[in-house]
Amino acid sequence: MRTKHSLAVGMIGIFAIAGLLGWTASAQAPLPAPANLACDDDPPPDTTPIDAALLIKGLPCAEKVNPGSGDTLANLQRGFDFYSWLTFLALNAPADGSHIDQAKPNTPTKWEQARNFKQLLDVMLPDGRASRWGDKKTIPPECLAQYNKLNGKVMVIEMIEESFNEPFKTGPLIDQQGNYAIFDILMNKSMFDYIQKHNLQSKVGQQSKENASLKVDFPAGANKGQEGHANMPPGDPGAVMIKVSWKVLDAPAERQNFHTVDALVLMPLDPKETAKRPCVRKTLGLVGFHVGHKTVVRRQWIWTSFEHKKNVPEQQEVESKQERGPYNFYKVGCDPTQCPVNQTPPTPWDPKYKSGLKFFDSKFRSQITRVVPLTDKTKDMNKQFQDILGNTVWKNYMLLSTQWPSDFNCAKQKDASTPPPPEPATDFKKEPDMNCAPAPTFLANSTLETYSQGTDPLASSSCMACHGNAVSQQVRPPDMKPEGFFNQSDFTFMLEKAQSKRTR
Amino acid sequence: MGGSLPDKHPIAPNAIEDEPAGAVTRRTVLTGAAAVTAAASVGTALDTPAGAQSVDVNSQEHMVLFVLLSSALTGIPPEKLAPGGFKLQSPNPPAPTPPIDLSKSIPGFDPVDVKREYLTRANERCPAALEYLLQLVRKNLNASNRDEAIIAALQFDDDDKTKRPADVDAKYLARSIVLMWYLGAWYEPTELQALRKDLLKDPTRSPRFEVVSPKAYTQAWALRVAQAHPMGFSEMQFGYWTRPPNPRTDFI
Numbered sequence: 119m120r121t122k123h124s125l126a127v128g129m130i131g132i133f134a135i136a137g138l139l140g141w142t143a144s145a146q147a148p149l150p151a152p153a154n155l156a157c158d159d160d161p162p163p164d165t166t167p168i169d170a171a172l173l174i175k176g177l178p179c180a181e182k183v184n185p186g187s188g189d190t191l192a193n194l195q196r197g198f199d200f201y202s203w204l205t206f207l208a209l210n211a212p213a214d215g216s217h218i219d220q221a222k223p224n225t226p227t228k229w230e231q232a233r234n235f236k237q238l239l240d241v242m243l244p245d246g247r248a249s250r251w252g253d254k255k256t257i258p259p260e261c262l263a264q265y266n267k268l269n270g271k272v273m274v275i276e277m278i279e280e281s282f283n284e285p286f287k288t289g290p291l292i293d294q295q296g297n298y299a300i301f302d303i304l305m306n307k308s309m310f311d312y313i314q315k316h317n318l319q320s321k322v323g324q325q326s327k328e329n330a331s332l333k334v335d336f337p338a339g340a341n342k343g344q345e346g347h348a349n350m351p352p353g354d355p356g357a358v359m360i361k362v363s364w365k366v367l368d369a370p371a372e373r374q375n376f377h378t379v380d381a382l383v384l385m386p387l388d389p390k391e392t393a394k395r396p397c398v399r400k401t402l403g404l405v406g407f408h409v410g411h412k413t414v415v416r417r418q419w420i421w422t423s424f425e426h427k428k429n430v431p432e433q434q435e436v437e438s439k440q441e442r443g444p445y446n447f448y449k450v451g452c453d454p455t456q457c458p459v460n461q462t463p464p465t466p467w468d469p470k471y472k473s474g475l476k477f478f479d480s481k482f483r484s485q486i487t488r489v490v491p492l493t494d495k496t497k498d499m500n501k502q503f504q505d506i507l508g509n510t511v512w513k514n515y516m517l518l519s520t521q522w523p524s525d526f527n528c529a530k531q532k533d534a535s536t537p538p539p540p541e542p543a544t545d546f547k548k549e550p551d552m553n554c555a556p557a558p559t560f561l562a563n564s565t566l567e568t569y570s571q572g573t574d575p576l577a578s579s580s581c582m583a584c585h586g587n588a589v590s591q592q593v594r595p596p597d598m599k600p601e602g603f604f605n606q607s608d609f610t611f612m613l614e615k616a617q618s619k620r621t622r
Numbered sequence: 623m624g625g626s627l628p629d630k631h632p633i634a635p636n637a638i639e640d641e642p643a644g645a646v647t648r649r650t651v652l653t654g655a656a657a658v659t660a661a662a663s664v665g666t667a668l669d670t671p672a673g674a675q676s677v678d679v680n681s682q683e684h685m686v687l688f689v690l691l692s693s694a695l696t697g698i699p700p701e702k703l704a705p706g707g708f709k710l711q712s713p714n715p716p717a718p719t720p721p722i723d724l725s726k727s728i729p730g731f732d733p734v735d736v737k738r739e740y741l742t743r744a745n746e747r748c749p750a751a752l753e754y755l756l757q758l759v760r761k762n763l764n765a766s767n768r769d770e771a772i773i774a775a776l777q778f779d780d781d782d783k784t785k786r787p788a789d790v791d792a793k794y795l796a797r798s799i800v801l802m803w804y805l806g807a808w809y810e811p812t813e814l815q816a817l818r819k820d821l822l823k824d825p826t827r828s829p830r831f832e833v834v835s836p837k838a839y840t841q842a843w844a845l846r847v848a849q850a851h852p853m854g855f856s857e858m859q860f861g862y863w864t865r866p867p868n869p870r871t872d873f874i
Contacts, residue, residue: 190707191731524706524733549868550846551857555705557733575840576855587860600864 155208155234155306156353159341163200164193168502173218177208177355179347180339180413181420181522191524191557192495198520199496202422203503205409209360210377210512219508224378229360230273235304239276241313242615246320251307261382261397272399273379275302275364277386282469285584288569289462292477292484293446297366298469299565300383300402305612306358308337313613321618324591330598333533334590334608338414338542346414349541356412359610363406363425363565365446366475376403376426377511383475391471398474405429405446406565407515410581410609415530417544418553419609421521421581423563427514430564433459433487447486447564457485462569488564489571492518521561521581523554546606553582585609591616677753679742685729686710687756687763688741694759694769695800698843698874703803704730704737720764736841739834740802744795748811751795754788780818790815806842806852807831846873 158176164184166172183197209229211218216225229235232255240255257265258276265272275281282290282298291299305313316332317323339356340347350356364381367373384397406429409422430448431441436459443450449457463482470478492500496519504513523529531545546552562571562579572578590613594603607613678684689708693700701708711726729737744752755776762771776796778785794811801809809831820827833839840855849867851858867873 185707185731189731190728191733194731524731546859547862547865547868549849549858549862549872550851552859553857555732555734559733573836575836583857586857589860601866603861603864605861606859 155228155355157339157355160201160204163197166200168499168506170219170506172204172503173207173211173506175204175208176353177358178204178339178411179350179353179355180341180344181416182341194522194524195493195520195557196495196499198420198522199499199517201420202409202424202517202520203499205411205422206407206424206515206517207503207512209409210407218512219506219510221377221510221512223373223376223511224380226379227377229304230379235306235358235360236310237275238303238305238612238615239278241305241310241319242612242617243319244617246322246617248314248317248319250314251310258384258395258397260395261384264382264397264399268380268382271380273381273402274384275300275381275402276384277469279386279468281386283467284566284568285570290467290477291363291447291486291565291568292463292482293365294444294449294483295366295368296477296480296483297368297475298477299405299447300364300366300475301566302362302364303612304360304362306355308354309357309359309610309612312336312357318590318613319616321591321616324613324616325593327595329592330595330603332592333539333544333546333604334606334613335539335542335544335546336412336608336610338412338417338544340414344414346542356414357410357419357608358412359410359612361406361408361566362404363563364402365405365426367401367403373401373403375428375511375514376405377515378403385469385471385474388468388471393471396471396474400475404515406563408563408566410585412542412609414542415526416523417531417542418523418529418556418582418586421561423518423520423561423566423581424515425518425563425565427516430486430488432491433489434491436487447484447568449483449485452485457483459485459487460489460569460571461485484568486564486568490560490562490573492516518563519558519561521556521558523582524557525551525554528554544608546604546608553586556580556582582609585611588614590614677741677745677749677756679738679745682729683724683727684756685737685741686724686727687759688744689729689737690763690768691755691759691772691796692737692740692799692803694772695796696803696843698803701730702874704732706730706732722763724760724763734837734841736806736837739838740799743802743808743834744799747808748791748795748798750788751791751811754792755796755799758792780815801831802834802838804842804844804847805831806835806838806840807833843874849873 156176157179160178160180160182161175162182162184164186178201181198181201183194186193207218210227212221213226213228213231241249243249255274257274261274265274277300281301284291293299313319316329317326318334323329336357337350337354338346339354340350365376367376367378379402381400381402382397383400385395387395405426407424410419412419426446428444429446431445435441441450463477463484464479466478469475496517500516507513528548528551531548532543533539533545548554560573560578560580564571567579570577570579576583586609588607588609588611589605590607592605594600689700689704692703696703707728708730709728710722711728713721713723758772758775762768765771776793778789778793780790791811794815797814798809798811801807809829813829817827817829840852842852845852849870
């Protein structure tokens with residue numbers, strides 16, 4: 119997950135504006151009662167059986183983990199992985215309140231509802247305008263006719279560079295059909311409210327003198343009885359952000375294996391083009407799913423990474439010829455001289471209007487393998503959860519791992535400044551490791567951090583090591599001493615996307 | 623592990639003066655600082671040469687012993703070398719230690735776990751000397767002056783005729799272990815031993831070394847002790863360079 123930009127930076131782009139209150143992904147089932155996404159106390163991982171009862175749990179307000187006896191690190195990792203699965207199930211539960219084990223491939227999920235999550239560009243509006251949580255999405259004019267024709271029952275994704283280029287501009291990912299993988303970033307109401315409260319949706323607002331001394335510190339979720347719980351409205355999980363990756367599904371037969379959405383995708387602006395930006399209607403299949411969640415004792419956030427199990431083989435499977443294709447981003451049997459592994463595509467990387475979402479080089483396909491394999495324990499847990507998901511597409515998704523700050527005392531440390539800063543008063547100045555010993559040290563999603571997989575310090579993907587470097591656009595006034603200025607953005611790159619003038 | 627051990631020998635009077643001055647570079651300064659620490663830490667022979675070579679890098683007990691050894695040699699608390707719950711356990715807690723029950727003691731669970739790389743490296747290169755050192759720790763496990771006893775046992779001059787080759791091997795492995803912790807680099811014990819004589823002839827002679835791993839490079843203690851970080855790697859907050867470093871106690 120690191121890639122430096124992952125959730126945030128990364129994708130930021132894409133999204134679009136559209137929407138509002140909701141697009142309700144595809145149309146299907148009528149939406150009875152609104153299924154809001156409140157959080158629940160996470161059941162204890164060491165005593166809770168993995169069965170169908172977990173399918174109706176809410177989003178965990180915070181993790182519950184137990185070091186147990188014996189292999190402490192493994193016991194704690196299991197607790198966080200259990201938390202991640204509950205989070206995945208809660209976010210992807212049907213928006214209409216039905217059960218996920220009855221979901222169809224295109225059943226809209228809770229996170230896809232604007233009442234639960236907003237796309238980044240619906241917050242970082244042109245001119246840095248403020249907005250309200252209930253505001254309707256502004257549909258780009260290029261997509262408006264199609265949107266109206268579909269009665270708004272379609273997802274709208276407005277592409278920017280982060281929608282097709284991976285973190286640190288390391289390149290796009292091209293599937294086996296020659297299409298770009300597409301990325302999107304979203305935030306929940308807790309993050310939205312904090313941003314609006316401090317005028318952080320505006321570049322000018324971030325650069326204001328009032329914000330020069332602000333330590334960006336998003337709300338943190340807490341379970342009942344935990345310190346900080348009283349500070350949170352009932353059911354509020356604190357800050358949650360999501361980054362997803364999509365695969366274009368042109369062949370109807372493919373669609374039965376993915377969670378899908380009907381989408382209008384607005385091509386990224388190309389200043390060299392004089393033609394109108396194409397807005398193409400596509401069926402998109404979910405291939406990657408990141409969640410970042412800040413909690414009171416994990417103030418460096420908890421980082422969850424899922425992906426479709428048919429994305430890529432593990433490198434060791436390739437070496438032992440144990441691939442079980444076909445894969446979304448790997449061709450079995452292709453000679454390495456013809457299909458070099460984990461290489462970026464040839465340039466130019468930007469989508470071209472005339473090609474739509476197809477890569478310009480019609481013969482190129484990404485040949486990706488997973489460099490760091492899943493652990494056996496994670497695989498075991500995946501199987502247990504997949505087994506309770508019936509015959510739905512959700513059984514095709516797997517947890518890669520969960521990254522969490524393993525130094526407990528460090529992770530819950532509060533800023534002891536005088537006067538005390540507002541809650542949650544996260545201490546961002548810890549040294550030498552403000553990330554509090556991330557476990558596992560490295561974590562990469564093959565679709566979201568494709569080109570930074572591995573185990574090289576500061577080069578390979580680590581959610582916290584990357585996001586810990588995120589900053590805002592705050593500036594130091596001339597009369598403020600350098601040591602008094604504190605530019606960080608609490609592990610999110612989202613604030614970098616605040617605008618001061620129309621750029622899209 | 624576990625054989626009988628001889629009584630402590632007196633500390634060799636010139637034990638910390640057996641390192642002739644060499645060329646002064648940034649590397650040699652750091653090396654020298656750590657080497658002096660190691661040099662000050664050698665001293666007694668063990669009756670039983672470590673012949674079994676049975677150190678198990680996956681053994682919790684052996685890891686606890688290695689952390690205690692490393693702490694005694696480096697002066698860094700074991701909880702810092704092995705973060706994540708390092709704990710010495712008594713048979714009947716909360717009864718005070720000693721005695722320590724190694725089988726119940728916890729070597730920490732930090733995800734970085736550089737200590738395992740160091741133990742593995744020492745075991746691969748010098749298994750007999752490593753076992754000697756862990757036996758030394760085991761012998762002094764419940765001593766009230768454990769660290770001092772370990773140091774005293776490894777502190778003697780190479781020319782001390784009462785010492786056997788195994789004693790000398792252990793002394794120089796102890797140095798290598800100190801250098802690993804502080805510099806993240808492996809200095810072959812035989813190289814360190816040769817250096818002692820070579821520097822008398824050629825003060826510019828620099829010891830050969832290899833960085834143990836990228837992980838070890840990021841975890842070296844020398845720069846942390848200096849409230850700094852290695853070039854190219856830092857987990858500190860963006861903009862930390864605009865402020866004075868946090869107190870040294872935050873680092874060590």
